[in-house]
Amino acid sequence: xxxxxxxxxPTREEMYKALEERHGAELQRKLSxxxxxxxxxxxxxxxxxxxxxxxxxxxxxxxxxxxVDISNLNRQQYFPEQLGQFKADAMYDTLKRIAPYxxxxxxxxxxxxxxxxxxLAEDDIIVEAxxxxxxxxxxxxxxxxxxxxxxxxxGSGMAGIAPSNIIITKRVTKRFYLCGDGVxxxxxxxxxVSSRVLICAGHQAHAVIRIIAGEFDI
Amino acid sequence: MVKINGELLDKDGKTVTEMLADMDISGxxxxxxxxxxxxxxxxxxxxxxxxxDKVEVVRFVGGG
Numbered sequence: 571x572x573x574x575x576x577x578x579x580p581t582r583e584e585m586y587k588a589l590e591e592r593h594g595a596e597l598q599r600k601l602s603x604x605x606x607x608x609x610x611x612x613x614x615x616x617x618x619x620x621x622x623x624x625x626x627x628x629x630x631x632x633x634x635x636x637x638v639d640i641s642n643l644n645r646q647q648y649f650p651e652q653l654g655q656f657k658a659d660a661m662y663d664t665l666k667r668i669a670p671y672x673x674x675x676x677x678x679x680x681x682x683x684x685x686x687x688x689x690l691a692e693d694d695i696i697v698e699a700x701x702x703x704x705x706x707x708x709x710x711x712x713x714x715x716x717x718x719x720x721x722x723x724x725g726s727g728m729a730g731i732a733p734s735n736i737i738i739t740k741r742v743t744k745r746f747y748l749c750g751d752g753v754x755x756x757x758x759x760x761x762x763v764s765s766r767v768l769i770c771a772g773h774q775a776h777a778v779i780r781i782i783a784g785e786f787d788i
Numbered sequence: 789m790v791k792i793n794g795e796l797l798d799k800d801g802k803t804v805t806e807m808l809a810d811m812d813i814s815g816x817x818x819x820x821x822x823x824x825x826x827x828x829x830x831x832x833x834x835x836x837x838x839x840x841d842k843v844e845v846v847r848f849v850g851g852g
Contacts, residue, residue, distance in 0.1 A: 701852035
């Protein structure tokens, strides 16, 4: 048992063992060997990155160009004292507190059709977690056209307070998964609410974990 | 007939560009899969649908 007074964090071996006890040795080995890129660190991406770090994914590649804004705090995993920081830096700090032995590569960059094939070349699974519809489409098309060997998990449709249960995971093609309700558009005046964004982020993170586990059906 | 998002529609002979226009969908916010393969955006105008094709049109909406 760890006492509250203990200020020394557990060793790498202790943390691995705790994960192994919960997930089983085989799944934990797969999770530890996986490399996942999370593109966009907003409501979806920050929650997805935290879920994957907690699950013991070995390598996380986190990418975002933006800074933490007060309008993000209703749903994104940042703290008021992080306002103004680059999201890649702020999320890196939080992930390192959660999973100190996770290999995390942070990049403050705006992804585009030119840099995506190069920047994401080393990652097994790519998570699309942008907020703008045209940017989502850009990333998905770019990965599917240029990097057909990658697994891709995208999110679309989670605004407002419509029911939880219309948010689903679809396997569009063999390596392309799509989570969300497909229709709830933030442009229709519906804001993004923490709980519903979290549900979609949970679908995406879980799709990633199932892919890593070798469970490809939905 | 072409199966588009699970629905059989008479789009034989139309290009992907024409199909999207019929559906009133902007090409900037979609990904189009034809028989499980992505259709590159640059080829929407020259990719002609034929009888028996299976098309998935993924429409992206904002928010994240």
